[in-house]
Amino acid sequence: MAEDRRTRRSRRALGAALVELVLERGFTALTVEDITERADVARATFYAHFRDKEDLFARVTDDLLAGLAERLAPAMADSAVGFTGKPVLEMLRHAREERDLYRIVLRGEGDGKPLQMFADACARVTAEEFRARAERNAVEPRIDPELLARVWVGEQLGVLRWWVEQETPSLPAEEVVRMLLDLAMRGRYWASGFEPSA
Amino acid sequence: MAEDRRTRRSRRALGAALVELVLERGFTALTVEDITERADVARATFYAHFRDKEDLFARVTDDLLAGLAERLAPAMADSAVGFTGKPVLEMLRHAREERDLYRIVLRGEGDGKPLQMFADACARVTAEEFRARAERNAVEPRIDPELLARVWVGEQLGVLRWWVEQETPSLPAEEVVRMLLDLAMRGRYWASGFEPSA
DNA sequence: CCAGTTAATGAACAACCTGTCTGTAATTGA
DNA sequence: TCAATTACAGACAGGTTGTTCATTAACTGG
Incomplete structure (x- = not known):
């Protein structure tokens, strides 16, 4: 008795419909x-599964995030010491597969709450x-x-948003990771077209 | 005949009320x-000045942004060549004065539209x-x-949001700018507690 | 395949919010 | 002071929300 098939069908359809519609019209413009209607489900059924729009969005x-965490787990173990960029690469791949959803979240739809909470968690x-x-x-960090x-x-999310919003995928994920690592190691000054003065 | 005093009073009161309430309850939760009510103004008067919530928020x-642009203008001229961090410092000062509003915008309230548009404009x-x-x-940039x-x-906005959300102002603006410049010049790797291997 | 359980459906409901439009009273600038 | 402008309270239809209910359909375990 894992789960009634009808339940799964309804939930999935509603989730998919939400994603489609948010991309088309934005979250706040949407009506239950x-x-x-898009999911081809009765309105009463919606309330049998979710409290409101926000609730559905939160579940999606x-x-x-659960899917991302699952994929990140092995990569994190590898680069616990010494940063290789493997987790970032894995995230980019995940983002490529779930591009629609990443777009929505990174646009700050739904009051930006999911995005900010994710950002804060990462920062912590x-x-x-x-x-x-x-x-x-045993070093006193020069930077807080x-x-x-x-x-x-901030940098990760900024680049990620830009990357998933691109219509024609300009840069392969591997290139993005390489550039980010490069910047982290050598600084941004070198990269911005300046010749180093020393 | 610059502007009727009543008009100014109403507009100001409504704007201030919006800011207060968004901080307290969030934008979407609010009713006209x-x-x-908070502004002590008749509901009909609201619609005499603004189309809806979104309109008021957009004007605020x-x-x-206009205020920021005005303050940034002189600083930009100075550091057009060679980046000194002056514009960033000026922005931080502006943010300190208008902290409530910065918080709101950086939290992505109002569908995050103001924030994303600002970010995109900056990026462009x-x-x-x-x-x-x-x-x-005449260099082929190593980084796109x-x-x-x-x-x-992304980095600016991430730090800025963190900075204005702090209850007890942990770092003075000047320190933040110093650290950001440091990172831009020397890279992040040095700063994260690693000893350089070469 | 059947019977019992569970979910989906359409309809109706009050409560709320929106945006608009009145006629009237109060402020304003000249 | 006077004419013009603005604020006001109230009422309005239209739309959305979240809930309830009786009925129908689908599923699961045996």
């Missing part, structure tokens, strides 16, 4: 009836990691770990 | 009546600047200028 994004663990590294190497973490995730 | 954020001009620099120095621009604005 719009969604049920939660699933996405990243800052902790930076602090741990500094302590491990908190700020450094914000730089890190 | 909530706003007019447009004013904010930044990318153009990077391209121009590369051409001026488009990507570099996204890194740049």
